[in-house]
Amino acid sequence: MEDTKTKFILVALVVIVIVVASIGFYLIKDGAGVDGITALEGRAQADEISKNWNPSAKLVHVMIMGETFFDGRSDKWGYSYSDGFAVTVFENGSYYSGELEAPPSVIPVINWSTDSDEAYQIAQNNSAISRFLSHSPDVYGFFLSATTGEPVWYIEWTYDAGHGDYKWANIEINATTGEVLYVEADN
Secondary structure (H helix, E strand, C coil), X not given: CHHHHHHHHHHHHHHHHHHHHHHHHHHHHCCCCCCCECHHHHHHHHHHHHHHHCCCCCEEEEEECCCECCCCCECEEEEEECCCEEEEEECCCCEEEEECCCCCCCCCCCCCCXXXXXXXXXXXXXXXXXXXXXXXXXXXXXXXXXXXXXXXXEEXXXXXXXXXXXXXXXXXXXXXXCCEEEEEECC
């Protein structure tokens, strides 16, 4: 009887080890634990997918779509194109694509070199934003657009100061030069 119990326990332990190892492999393979990607890191894949859809499509909007890692990285970024095509690129390299009823803009985003993590660092270095960030706000919006003709990063934060009193901060950063164009913060 003791022998049967010992064998059963050993088999159960082996099964548990195999199951735990399989779950770990699955999570690693699917990108769990990755610290996100920047907007430029996902753009090459999104552009390639878009070009297969329509070779003349132009990027018109980039938007954070998932969890923000408080350094300008995310687990997924969304890219919209002039022909109404959109691509969401995930940190693990997978993607989702489809058509939009209308693109969020028709003005192409060109010549941007300030990546999302650099834009976030510029925002953190701004004194008004830095004071606001001391309240541990949530990122409300983080996107790149060229509606003014120049590519601009727009970052917004918010937090509840109590009793539904929401405080807001936003910053606009030229995505080519890194110049801060506009700042507003409820401090």
